[in-house]
Amino acid sequence: MNTNLKGLSAAAISSITFGTIALFSLPVLKSGMDSLSLIVYRFFFGGIALLLLALFQRVSLRVSLKDIGQLLLLSCIYSVSALSLIEGYNYMPTGVATTLVFSYPVWTALLMAVFFRERLGIKTIASIGLAIVGVVLLSGITGSDLQNSHIGVAWELLSGLTYAIYLVVFPRLEVKKMPSLALTFYIFLFTMLLILGFSFITKGELAPIANKSVALNLVLVGLIPTAISNIALIVALKKVSSTLTAILGVFKPITALIIGLLVFGETLNQYTTLGLILTLVSVSLLIMGAGKSKN
Numbered sequence: 001m002n003t004n005l006k007g008l009s010a011a012a013i014s015s016i017t018f019g020t021i022a023l024f025s026l027p028v029l030k031s032g033m034d035s036l037s038l039i040v041y042r043f044f045f046g047g048i049a050l051l052l053l054a055l056f057q058r059v060s061l062r063v064s065l066k067d068i069g070q071l072l073l074l075s076c077i078y079s080v081s082a083l084s085l086i087e088g089y090n091y092m093p094t095g096v097a098t099t100l101v102f103s104y105p106v107w108t109a110l111l112m113a114v115f116f117r118e119r120l121g122i123k124t125i126a127s128i129g130l131a132i133v134g135v136v137l138l139s140g141i142t143g144s145d146l147q148n149s150h151i152g153v154a155w156e157l158l159s160g161l162t163y164a165i166y167l168v169v170f171p172r173l174e175v176k177k178m179p180s181l182a183l184t185f186y187i188f189l190f191t192m193l194l195i196l197g198f199s200f201i202t203k204g205e206l207a208p209i210a211n212k213s214v215a216l217n218l219v220l221v222g223l224i225p226t227a228i229s230n231i232a233l234i235v236a237l238k239k240v241s242s243t244l245t246a247i248l249g250v251f252k253p254i255t256a257l258i259i260g261l262l263v264f265g266e267t268l269n270q271y272t273t274l275g276l277i278l279t280l281v282s283v284s285l286l287i288m289g290a291g292k293s294k295n
Contacts, residue, residue, distance in 0.1 A: 007239030011248040014232035017224050019255025023263060024221035031214050035086045036199040037207035038218070043192035045222025046230075050185040059179045063186065070175045071183075074166065075190035081162040082191070083198065088155035100156030102135045102253070105246040107164030112243055116168075123285050124243060130282035131250045137275025167242040170234075180234045184227070250279040 028038050054061060063071070085101055105128055112118035170176060175183055199206055209215050236245045254276065261268065268276075 003239050007236050010232045011236035011245045012251055014229045014236060015249050015251035016255045018229040019252040021221060021225035022256055023259050024217045027217050028214055031210050033207045036195060039082060040192055040196050040199060040206060041218045042221050042226050043188045045219050046226035047185055047188035047192060049223050049227045050181055054181040054185060059181045061182050067175050070173045071186045072190055074170060075187050075194060077162050077166045078187060078191050079194040081159045084155045084159035088152045100153060101160045103157055103160035104164040105131060107161045108167050108246040109243050111164055111168045127247050127282045127285045130278050131247055134275045134278030134282060135253050137271045167246055171237050176238060180231050184230050184234060250283055254279055
């Protein structure tokens, strides 16, 4: 398997596993736990899983002061993106919020073009356009529940922008040479601590785990859409460009849509069906273009 194909596969795995987050998060939220506490537990259990795996594989967890500085930088960016997403949910439907956060492929392409003079091919531009339109349709922005909140829009665009910055900054830092397990563990650790601090400042507490069912879902949300997804993301960023990795994020809403249909009994309408087709076409264009250039 060549480097491009490995990177594309890792990016797809990262997106698909992340798309399962609602499967484990919704039961926790319905139990009464607030979103900030859920995120803290998510990174806690994800970090524990990575720590155990790193120890089992005898992966070195040693870091220098320079590494700590870069890890803190990445964690701060990651935290802002996560917290902005949550704040936006207070002002608009989650479908619209999902659409706005998916602005990150556009932000990524623009950042790469402006600051690093990355050339955008016709297929890449077409992929970005089709992906954005497809996710807009999948997320239900065409429905009657759209709320025009400038505050919510600002929060979600900030989430998309900061996530794009994360995708662009990471490959240019020395910490990318760290073992993936160690790198992801420290990002989880610092992100958890930052969000925990924010939770105590704003809410004054961390919600307790109510029962075994909630505990199980918290463990699963820490493993599948967190630990596995982020390791795959790091692998992808080491092998293909930030733009390719970002565009393959279309698998997140596709996975979420399938889970909604099979688990939560949601239905497809003409808009979501068209959105699904457009996103699949965009990914096909991307893969065909990746065979000729690493973009």
